[in-house]
Amino acid sequence: MKREKGNVFVIPAIIWIFTFTIFPLVYSFRVSISRISYGKITGFAGLSNYVRMFGDYRFWGTLRFTLIFVSISVVATTFLGLGLALVFNRKMRGLKVFRSLLTMPLFTAPVALGYLGVMMFYEENGPVNVLLKYLGMGKVPWLSHPWWATLAVCMVDVWQWTPFAFIILLAGLQSISDEIYEAAVIDTSSGWTVFRYVTLPLISPVLGTVLMLRLVDAFKIFDVPFSLTSGGPGTATRTLTFYIYTQGLRNFDLGYASAMAYFLLAITMMIGMLFFRRYRELYE
Amino acid sequence: MSKKRHRIVETLLWIVVVIVVLWVVSPFYWAVITSFKKPADVFRLSSIPWVQFRPTLNNWQTEFNQRGPEITRGLLNSVTIAIGASVFAVFLGSLAGYGLARHRYTKWRNQSMSFWFLSQRFLPPAATVIPFFLLMKSLKLLDTQIALILVNTTFVMPFAVLIMRDMFKELPVELEEAAWVDGCSRWQSFVRIALPLAAPALVATVIICFAFAWNEFLFALVLTYKKASPMTVVIAGTEHTQGVQFWYVSTRLLLAIIPPTILALTVQKYIVRGLTMGAVKG
Numbered sequence: 219m220k221r222e223k224g225n226v227f228v229i230p231a232i233i234w235i236f237t238f239t240i241f242p243l244v245y246s247f248r249v250s251i252s253r254i255s256y257g258k259i260t261g262f263a264g265l266s267n268y269v270r271m272f273g274d275y276r277f278w279g280t281l282r283f284t285l286i287f288v289s290i291s292v293v294a295t296t297f298l299g300l301g302l303a304l305v306f307n308r309k310m311r312g313l314k315v316f317r318s319l320l321t322m323p324l325f326t327a328p329v330a331l332g333y334l335g336v337m338m339f340y341e342e343n344g345p346v347n348v349l350l351k352y353l354g355m356g357k358v359p360w361l362s363h364p365w366w367a368t369l370a371v372c373m374v375d376v377w378q379w380t381p382f383a384f385i386i387l388l389a390g391l392q393s394i395s396d397e398i399y400e401a402a403v404i405d406t407s408s409g410w411t412v413f414r415y416v417t418l419p420l421i422s423p424v425l426g427t428v429l430m431l432r433l434v435d436a437f438k439i440f441d442v443p444f445s446l447t448s449g450g451p452g453t454a455t456r457t458l459t460f461y462i463y464t465q466g467l468r469n470f471d472l473g474y475a476s477a478m479a480y481f482l483l484a485i486t487m488m489i490g491m492l493f494f495r496r497y498r499e500l501y502e
Numbered sequence: 503m504s505k506k507r508h509r510i511v512e513t514l515l516w517i518v519v520v521i522v523v524l525w526v527v528s529p530f531y532w533a534v535i536t537s538f539k540k541p542a543d544v545f546r547l548s549s550i551p552w553v554q555f556r557p558t559l560n561n562w563q564t565e566f567n568q569r570g571p572e573i574t575r576g577l578l579n580s581v582t583i584a585i586g587a588s589v590f591a592v593f594l595g596s597l598a599g600y601g602l603a604r605h606r607y608t609k610w611r612n613q614s615m616s617f618w619f620l621s622q623r624f625l626p627p628a629a630t631v632i633p634f635f636l637l638m639k640s641l642k643l644l645d646t647q648i649a650l651i652l653v654n655t656t657f658v659m660p661f662a663v664l665i666m667r668d669m670f671k672e673l674p675v676e677l678e679e680a681a682w683v684d685g686c687s688r689w690q691s692f693v694r695i696a697l698p699l700a701a702p703a704l705v706a707t708v709i710i711c712f713a714f715a716w717n718e719f720l721f722a723l724v725l726t727y728k729k730a731s732p733m734t735v736v737i738a739g740t741e742h743t744q745g746v747q748f749w750y751v752s753t754r755l756l757l758a759i760i761p762p763t764i765l766a767l768t769v770q771k772y773i774v775r776g777l778t779m780g781a782v783k784g
Binding site: 227232320324334377444479489494 | 515519523526529532533595597601602604605607615618621622623625626628629632634637652653655659688692713717720733737748751752755758766773774777
């Protein structure tokens with residue numbers, strides 16, 4: 219087989235990605251170390267934008283919310299997804315229909331879900347509060363209290379992404395052959411032991427994939443806080459991406475926004491690296 | 503397992519199924535019934551049509567009479583952008599996927615290239631939105647569908663590359679080898695043999711890319727003002743001074759939600775592979 223000819227196939231895609239991601243990223247790095255006025259580079263600013271970031275309490279606020287959101291959402295989606303996958307890892311009639319239904323949230327625009335959330339979490343007679351009333355609980359100020367708003371954003375995200383964790387983990391579980399289980403059951407009796415020493419090690423690459431993708435996606439979140447809470451009340455649910463958007467494209471502080479964008483990029487790339495190092499063999 | 507215990511387990515399972523289905527479906531259900539409610543019914547505790555409230559088509563009619571042009575334009579933009587992006591992405595992606603599946607590259611190794619494509623998914627949109635805005639501004643492409651097609655192609659292409667790579671890997675190379683013996687070139691065997699055989703995955707990839715491009719919001723918000731705004735931006739621009747008009751919001755939400763969802767449900771089989779992009783052989 220001639221080797222050079224293969225280049226024809228990959229080069230278009232490589233050129234495309236180079237033009238539309240590498241070039242913009244380099245450009246935005248340049249913007250982040252430049253002085254900008256009216257959208258034009260006027261001078262060199264050094265690292266001042268990065269330094270400013272560390273002294274900006276609003277930046278820390280958004281970072282804090284982002285971290286809280288990421289931890290709640292990633293832990294909840296993974297655990298719920300794993301739980302559901304374990305429950306449904308069996309031959310059952312109707313499982314396919316169920317799976318199809320569960321994928322619906324995945325293909326719903328997050329921004330639309332945010333507005334759907336506004337309807338669901340409406341304080342006066344919204345369905346969630348009505349349900350809570352039936353259960354004997356008081357009215358919850360879902361969108362007007364910082365903590366409840368944080369929880370609301372997390373809940374919408376968990377609602378959207380639990381199916382993702384579920385479907386992928388289920389696929390992982392179903393690729394484990396029955397013989398392995400049969401052998402394990404003879405040796406041990408406790409379900410927990412089987413799970414801990416047989417299932418868990420076998421699905422660990424899948425679990426790793428889910429965790430990494432969820433982590434990275436959660437760090438990037440913008441749509442749901444934008445439409446559900448507009449980052450509010452106050453700035454309680456403003457994510458890093460949201461702040462970058464506000465600073466860069468509302469206030470036109472392009473240099474500062476680019477610096478923060480680089481900070482976010484560093485976080486997601488770090489997670490990506492960890493993933494690559496661990497699961498290299500999957501991409502042979 | 504005894505028969506009795508088996509039955510208890512089955513029952514518990516079905517209870518879980520019911521709870522989960524209710525959990526997943528109820529927000530959609532709420533949007534549907536709200537769109538058929540009279541404004542007065544919206545804030546009343548009513549959830550069963552015909553029993554607790556009388557459904558009406560008024561909201562849909564009013565919405566289309568008052569905002570018809572805006573909505574049709576939004577839908578048309580969404581369709582154009584999503585189709586444009588998925589076609590480009592699948593074109594470039596199946597080429598690259600084929601290359602990665604059939605060739606052993608020595609300069610940049612195959613593994614590194616697959617990584618590189620996958621790493622595009624790790625890229626936060628916030629990091630490229632500003633340079634993109636400046637780029638499109640200088641190219642005078644702001645508020646055009648082209649700008650969004652370019653952006654979305656970039657974001658969904660990694661899906662296409664890696665799904666197609668896996669697909670081509672599964673196709674037996676012997677079929678193509680036979681063609682080479684008969685004098686076909688690599689390119690001819692790709693177009694005439696491999697591509698048609700990969701058709702199911704090709705369709706699935708188009709649909710997954712379509713759904714993701716359709717749902718994209720941040721870039722659409724930044725790069726369009728009015729003319730080229732897709733549905734996601736149209737629904738975001740509907741806050742009212744009289745408070746949120748849920749009955750109209752839900753009609754618009756449904757218009758934005760239904761098309762990609764229906765399409766996605768049709769490619770169920772490929773979804774796992776598509777979403778993890780090869781990391782799980784599901």
